[in-house]
Amino acid sequence: MNKKVDFLQRTKLLIFKHLCFIHAKIIQTCSTFAYSQGNIDQQDGVMMIATxxxxxxxxxxxxxxxLINEPVFQQAMTHGRMIIAVGTTNSYIAEELGLISADEKPRFAAGIVSGGVPCITAADTRFANICLENGRIIKEVSWxxxxxxFNRDDVFVKGANAFDADGNAGVLLANPKGGTVGELLRGSGSPGL
Incomplete structure (x- = not known):
């Protein structure tokens, strides 16, 4: 199988797995809270959960x-390589790992949509993608x-702006060369990609 196609399929599966994991945790948390509050109705043996x-x-x-509690993520974080691409969701990942502060999160985005208008974060104030090896930040080389x-157990964390019904991720691009995604696909000659 083509390495690029295999990488994309594994990435989609990993994203889907994370979304399912998060959904299951939400249901579990809500069920536990609702049960402890006595708010779960039982009708004909079916548990009713609020939206x-x-x-x-x-x-x-x-x-x-x-995501940071997923075994794949933990393995790459402690015994491998990882890149956390800039993005608003990824800023929360970087903050949870202690790599940036809450005040620095706005600088960990290439751009945002504000008031229905796509905006770009100025390159001179924006943070770069974070490269980690065995949990340590590597600044000596570009991402x-x-x-x-990279090898097959390493992780590249890239956020998405949307998902379609089939689980395909969509990313807004302001860069004519495709931004992070374009660079990633052009550089996918790595044995792990």
């Missing part, structure tokens, strides 16, 4: 906490060089 929503910040925090030594 709830999260703020964007709360959802990003939940995604971050779910494009760092990824060339």
């Amino acid at each position: 709830f929503s999260l703020s964007p910040a709360g959802a990003k925090r939940l995604i971050a906490r779910g 494009e060089e760092f990824i060339m030594d």
Whole structure:
């Protein structure tokens, strides 16, 4: 199988697995809370659970906490290589790991959509993608060089702006060369990609 296709399929599976994990944890947490509060109705042996929503910040925090507890993530964090690409959701991951402070999160984004308008974070104030090896930040090389030594157990964390019904991720691109995704696909000659 083509290495790029295999990598993309594994990435989609990993994203889907994380979303399922997070969904299961939400249901488990809500069920435990509702049960402890005596708010679960039983009808014909079926448990009824209330629907709830999260703020964007709360959802990003939940995604971050779910992802950093995944075994694949933990393995790469402690015994491998990882790149955390800039992004608003990934800023919560970097904060949870103690790599940036809460005040620095706005600088860990390439751009945002504000008031319905896509905006780009100025390159001179924006943080770079974070490269980690065995949990230590590596600043001596660019992420494009760092990824060339990836193997199959290493992790590249890239956020998405949307998912379609089949689980395909969509990313907004302001860079004519494809931004992080374009660079990632061009550099996918690494044995691990």
